[in-house]
Amino acid sequence: MCAKWYLGTGAQNDVVINTSIHLARNIRTYPFPARLSLPEKLKVNAVIKNAADTMDEYSFNHYEMKTLSQSEVVSLAERHLVSPEFASSRDGRALLLTEDEAVSIMLNEEDHIRLQVMYAGFALDDAYRTARSIDRELSGKLDFAFDDKLGYLTQDPTALGTGMKASVVLHLPALVSTSQITKLITTVSKLGLSLRGSYGEGAAAKGDMFRLSNTITLGISEKAAIENLKSIALQIAAQERTAREELFKAPVTEDRIYRAYGVLKYARLIDTNEFMELMSLVRLGAVKGIINMDCAQIEALMIHMQPATISLSVDRPLDRIERDKLRAMMVRRALKD
Amino acid sequence: MICQNCNKNEANMHMKRIINGRAAEVHLCSDCARSLGYGEAFSGFGLGLGELFGELLGKSDGSAVTGAQCPGCGKLFDEIVSDGKMGCAECYGVFYDKLLPSLRRIHGKATYIGSKPVKNGEISDGERVEQLKKQLSAAIEEQNFELAAQIRDEIIAISTMGGDA
Numbered sequence: 001m002c003a004k005w006y007l008g009t010g011a012q013n014d015v016v017i018n019t020s021i022h023l024a025r026n027i028r029t030y031p032f033p034a035r036l037s038l039p040e041k042l043k044v045n046a047v048i049k050n051a052a053d054t055m056d057e058y059s060f061n062h063y064e065m066k067t068l069s070q071s072e073v074v075s076l077a078e079r080h081l082v083s084p085e086f087a088s089s090r091d092g093r094a095l096l097l098t099e100d101e102a103v104s105i106m107l108n109e110e111d112h113i114r115l116q117v118m119y120a121g122f123a124l125d126d127a128y129r130t131a132r133s134i135d136r137e138l139s140g141k142l143d144f145a146f147d148d149k150l151g152y153l154t155q156d157p158t159a160l161g162t163g164m165k166a167s168v169v170l171h172l173p174a175l176v177s178t179s180q181i182t183k184l185i186t187t188v189s190k191l192g193l194s195l196r197g198s199y200g201e202g203a204a205a206k207g208d209m210f211r212l213s214n215t216i217t218l219g220i221s222e223k224a225a226i227e228n229l230k231s232i233a234l235q236i237a238a239q240e241r242t243a244r245e246e247l248f249k250a251p252v253t254e255d256r257i258y259r260a261y262g263v264l265k266y267a268r269l270i271d272t273n274e275f276m277e278l279m280s281l282v283r284l285g286a287v288k289g290i291i292n293m294d295c296a297q298i299e300a301l302m303i304h305m306q307p308a309t310i311s312l313s314v315d316r317p318l319d320r321i322e323r324d325k326l327r328a329m330m331v332r333r334a335l336k337d
Numbered sequence: 338m339i340c341q342n343c344n345k346n347e348a349n350m351h352m353k354r355i356i357n358g359r360a361a362e363v364h365l366c367s368d369c370a371r372s373l374g375y376g377e378a379f380s381g382f383g384l385g386l387g388e389l390f391g392e393l394l395g396k397s398d399g400s401a402v403t404g405a406q407c408p409g410c411g412k413l414f415d416e417i418v419s420d421g422k423m424g425c426a427e428c429y430g431v432f433y434d435k436l437l438p439s440l441r442r443i444h445g446k447a448t449y450i451g452s453k454p455v456k457n458g459e460i461s462d463g464e465r466v467e468q469l470k471k472q473l474s475a476a477i478e479e480q481n482f483e484l485a486a487q488i489r490d491e492i493i494a495i496s497t498m499g500g501d502a
Contacts, residue, residue: 031410031425132452139454145426150440151449153426157436158443160429162451192445219446317341 012122013295014287015237017169017198017209019123021131024154024163025113025138026145032155033108041092045107051141052096052105058134060105061097065090080118082106103134110155111163113138122237124166124230128222131164151218161218166226168233169198173208173280174243175236181210184236192216192225193232206276207283207302212236248288257285265335269324275305275331293335301334340366407431466495 026032030044045064052060065073065086077087081104082095096105106114117131138144145153152163159165175181188195195212197205212233214225247253260281264270270278283298285291304310310318310327318326340348346366405414412424414432423429429436440447469492476485 026426028426032423034422035410035412035424135452136455140456144454146454147426147429147449149449150429150447151451152454153423153429155422157421157423157440160440161444161449216444218440218444219448219450221451224450320344 012234012237013120015170015172015240016122016233017171017295017299018118018120019127019169020116020118020167021124021127022165022167023113023115023131023135024111024159025115025135025142025152026111026154027113028143028145030112033110033112034155036092036108038092041108044112045092045094048105048107048113048138048142049094049096051138054141055134055137057137058098058103060103061099063095063097065093065095081116083109083114085109103130105134110159122168122233124168124226124233128166128226132222159217161216162220162222162225164217164222164225165213166229167211167213168229170210170212170233170236170240171208171280171283172210172236172240173284174247175240176205176208177247178243180239180243184239188212188232188236189215191228191232192220193229195236206273208280209302244284244288254285254290257281257288257290261285261291261335264331266332267328269321270328270331271320271324272306272327275327276302279305297334301331305331338364340364340369342366342369405432405435466492469495 027044027047030036030040033041033044036044049060049062052058063072063076065082068076068090073082073087073090076082076095077084081097081101083106086093086095086106086109092108094107096107097103102118104116104118106116115131115134117127117134119127147153151161154160154163172181175184185195192215193212194215195210198207198209198211212229214220214229216225220228260278264275264278264282279298279302282291282293283295286293286295286298305327310323310330314326338348340346341364343366346368348364348366406412407414407424407428408431409427410424412428414435417423417428417432437447469488473485473488473492476482476488
């Protein structure tokens with residue numbers, strides 16, 4: 001079955017792909033990163049690194065972004081451990097990373113500290129508990145910019161307050177296919193959440209992958225924001241499962257899944273849209289036990305088969321046909337019995 | 338340079354990525370970059386309305402504030418309006434009255450509820466739980482069950498959510 005494969009654990013992973021918590025923090029005595037000189041940035045990095053090094057429970061590898069090779073930097077961005085923006089401008093920036101890569105701290109991105117905790121499956125409480133315990137330890141050692149009325153102060157005023165963004169990535173093929181998704185996007189926006197395509201925007205999300213996040217950071221506690229996100233995510237997951245049940249009542253669903261698998265397995269040319277559409281069906285089949293494929297492999301393929309990434313596997317620009325050919329070849333290889 | 342995805346628009350996002358140990362460059366137009374989900378995991382922190390916020394600020398107060406400057410970092414209020422970024426923590430205090438209407442408009446409320454930083458010398462969660470457990474035993478011993486229930490709830494709150502309601 002699917003669940004046991006995805007990085008060992010992963011609650012609800014028939015629908016929930018992964019969970020992440022981001023916290024933004026700044027040190028009171030330094031201007032925000034955009035107004036720091038290079039020597040000041042290096043000083044801020046050193047101060048935060050020293051504080052992080054005193055933690056008993058977590059041990060971080062430390063990378064000055066400037067000293068890493070281009071390949072290493074890009075590899076970090078690929079693994080979602082730093083933002084593409086962070087990777088693009090590396091002066092005065094550093095990264096603290098735990099060995100298991102579940103915790104990453106970007107130094108001098110938009111804020112002095114951007115802490116990320118990422119877990120497989122549905123794990124909001126666990127991810128928040130980890131993020132908060134690191135945050136508490138750091139806050140005991142660093143004077144965080146905090147105001148009783150406004151909360152944690154951030155460079156971007158729309159993130160201030162808790163400075164927290166909690167997200168779950170959801171696979172919603174049945175809600176998309178039964179056209180319930182557009183209404184859902186509107187509904188969650190009224191609840192202080194956003195539901196956006198994880199690849200591509202809105203209802204046109206490729207692979208039926210959606211990211212559900214909190215948007216309000218002021219006037220709502222972390223706990224309340226997470227409970228809110230959790231309850232909406234579970235409701236959406238339940239709706240998705242109900243819609244899947246309905247979908248599977250029609251024999252055409254199983255047929256579509258097998259056809260999708262067949263096309264992926266034998267196609268000689270395949271573009272991104274078709275690939276994502278078919279892979280979404282295959283994932284649905286894998287979760288149902290129809291297709292013998294693990295979810296982790298499917299998720300990895302979805303990332304690696306994006307058009308730009310495909311072009312990168314060879315050292316020269318590819319035209320559309322070449323790219324589609326290469327993609328089809330790589331997918332065939334991945335789906336080989 | 339032309340976008341590698343649509344082969345039509347001018348590419349304005351340039352990224353390097355690594356596949357199987359080999360690095361190569363990607364050039365995309367902003368539309369394709371967005372539709373392909375580049376940077377999606379990190380974009381939209383908060384509301385992702387940084388620039389809009391500046392716009393809001395400019396509109397929220399027609400009165401002239403030209404020249405107002407943060408003594409902490411030297412950032413002009415006009416600059417915040419134009420780039421939507423605060424210069425330092427002190428900016429929030431200096432421009433508080435100017436910011437408040439826009440913050441309300443964005444978040445609905447402008448009063449903070451949530452966790453607080455730990456001050457130096459404050460005890461850790463683990464130590465606090467140990468303390469509370471001792472108090473809990475004492476309360477049960479004294480048959481003060483109301484107090485015991487309160488302490489139990491506090492222990493649960495700390496161990497499930499890091500101690501913040």
